[in-house]
Amino acid sequence: MVNFLLPITFFSKNYSNAVAETSSMIAFPFFVGIILVQLFRQPGRLKSILPSKTALALAGFFWVLQLGAMAWSYRLTGETVLTSGLIHSVIVLTTWSLTVYIAWATIEVTVTSEQDEKKFVKSGLIALAIYLLLVVLPQILVTLNVHRLNGYVNHLASLFERRWRVHGPNYDFYRKGSYVTSQHRVNGFEPEAAFLANLLGVVYLPILIGLTATGQKFWNWTKSRRLDLVLNVFFALTLFGILLLAKTTTGILTAVIAFVLWIIWSKGGMRAFLVTMAVLGILLGVAAYIKVPTVHNLLNQFLFAKGGTDNRLGGTIGLLLTFLTHPIFGVGYGYTSFFTIQNVPEYTTRNYEFQHVYSQFGYPNLSDLLGWFASFGLIVMIPAIFLLVRLVARTYLVRYRLNSMNLSAEQQQWTRGLVASFITMIILAAFSSIFVIQVFLWPYLLMFFFYRKHMIRLEKELK
Numbered sequence: 001m002v003n004f005l006l007p008i009t010f011f012s013k014n015y016s017n018a019v020a021e022t023s024s025m026i027a028f029p030f031f032v033g034i035i036l037v038q039l040f041r042q043p044g045r046l047k048s049i050l051p052s053k054t055a056l057a058l059a060g061f062f063w064v065l066q067l068g069a070m071a072w073s074y075r076l077t078g079e080t081v082l083t084s085g086l087i088h089s090v091i092v093l094t095t096w097s098l099t100v101y102i103a104w105a106t107i108e109v110t111v112t113s114e115q116d117e118k119k120f121v122k123s124g125l126i127a128l129a130i131y132l133l134l135v136v137l138p139q140i141l142v143t144l145n146v147h148r149l150n151g152y153v154n155h156l157a158s159l160f161e162r163r164w165r166v167h168g169p170n171y172d173f174y175r176k177g178s179y180v181t182s183q184h185r186v187n188g189f190e191p192e193a194a195f196l197a198n199l200l201g202v203v204y205l206p207i208l209i210g211l212t213a214t215g216q217k218f219w220n221w222t223k224s225r226r227l228d229l230v231l232n233v234f235f236a237l238t239l240f241g242i243l244l245l246a247k248t249t250t251g252i253l254t255a256v257i258a259f260v261l262w263i264i265w266s267k268g269g270m271r272a273f274l275v276t277m278a279v280l281g282i283l284l285g286v287a288a289y290i291k292v293p294t295v296h297n298l299l300n301q302f303l304f305a306k307g308g309t310d311n312r313l314g315g316t317i318g319l320l321l322t323f324l325t326h327p328i329f330g331v332g333y334g335y336t337s338f339f340t341i342q343n344v345p346e347y348t349t350r351n352y353e354f355q356h357v358y359s360q361f362g363y364p365n366l367s368d369l370l371g372w373f374a375s376f377g378l379i380v381m382i383p384a385i386f387l388l389v390r391l392v393a394r395t396y397l398v399r400y401r402l403n404s405m406n407l408s409a410e411q412q413q414w415t416r417g418l419v420a421s422f423i424t425m426i427i428l429a430a431f432s433s434i435f436v437i438q439v440f441l442w443p444y445l446l447m448f449f450f451y452r453k454h455m456i457r458l459e460k461e462l463k
Helices: 002-009 027-041 043-049 053-077 086-110 114-143 147-160 179-183 193-214 225-245 249-265 268-291 293-304 310-325 336-343 352-361 368-376 378-400 409-432 442-462
Strands: none
Touching: 002 027, 002 086, 002 114, 002 442, 027 043, 027 086, 043 086, 053 086, 053 336, 053 368, 053 378, 086 442, 114 147, 114 179, 114 193, 114 225, 114 409, 114 442, 147 179, 193 225, 193 249, 193 409, 193 442, 225 249, 249 268, 249 409, 268 293, 310 336, 310 352, 310 368, 336 368, 368 378, 378 409, 378 442, 409 442
16 A cells, blocks of 8 residues: 555645645545555554654644634634634644644554565655656646647646636636646646645655665666666656756756755765766856847746745745744734735735735735744744754764664665655755745655654664
């Protein structure tokens, strides 16, 4: 069953807005079913998915604080379309919490050995290759004006594309049948191009960086380690190319940071190859920026001279002021929109999107990092950051104690690769959280708990 965990997450369409997005995706009942089947087959694993007393205490602490913050904010705002509402906020936060638990429990009952770990990663990469071939490649061709594929792309989008709510004909990203045919940007099944960039850059690219940096033999059907390396490098470079073709600031910056991390993790000939690629890429990029109008306009539009940033700037300032005026407990989940609109600078509101959408239906969090601080406050965020930093430190400790463990060279390479992948994922997720990333979606949670499970397994072996 481990072979189906990551593939099912590509179908990200949600079928209801009454609950958290993840709990209205097809992955939700699928993972619940997997947990039940695994427990039926191996009842002894029930103990592995019972939260510890510490976990329950932290969850209780979080919920008490959030209920208090939401009640306090509701007293100020009352019932308004600019918030999620008290009852709805509780329902959505409850289903988000349930999502986290199910993702953790799914990994606990399915990934129990190194063999399971490799199956998990291989199935994800194979599914990604199919996804790129059947979904992303046709979308790229549509953006290059191959209009004969419009019907195919629109049909897939009608079945599987996750979409934002539509607020009138002038604010419909999918009015021509799909995001791609309407916006001429690649998005896979995600609601926008930036979310595809996050999925590829934060979830899958770190895996390939870890595999190639350690030069390990991963695929059973390749005849040599060298062929394995060439295949994985080609796969990684394909993802870098798609990040650039997605035409989004997030994709371009993620590609740059990920490539730097790839160079840092690599050694010897692999590092020399990547440095050479980087130098050639910079030279070609500069030449194309100067000589090729399409490249010049693309980089200006999404990087150097990006326009239409008033709402992102205003939203960021509004969230920051919301946090600074409610630093300890935050304003509660679902209430940042009301306070952001109160704090947004007036000069950033002179645009259609703010006047006809955000001010009427609510201001979304355009910086997830600031959104977390504004919603949950320092009393939640400081312990959360501490726990994450401690996990990273434990990961490094395991890495440096590998030689003292009774592991084969292949097993050590596997762990070193996963350590590189995990740290890369954390860095890229932290960067992307400056913008919007939605780290509580299924693929991010599964990968996080997958890495965590591997480190805990090795810690037990060390003891």
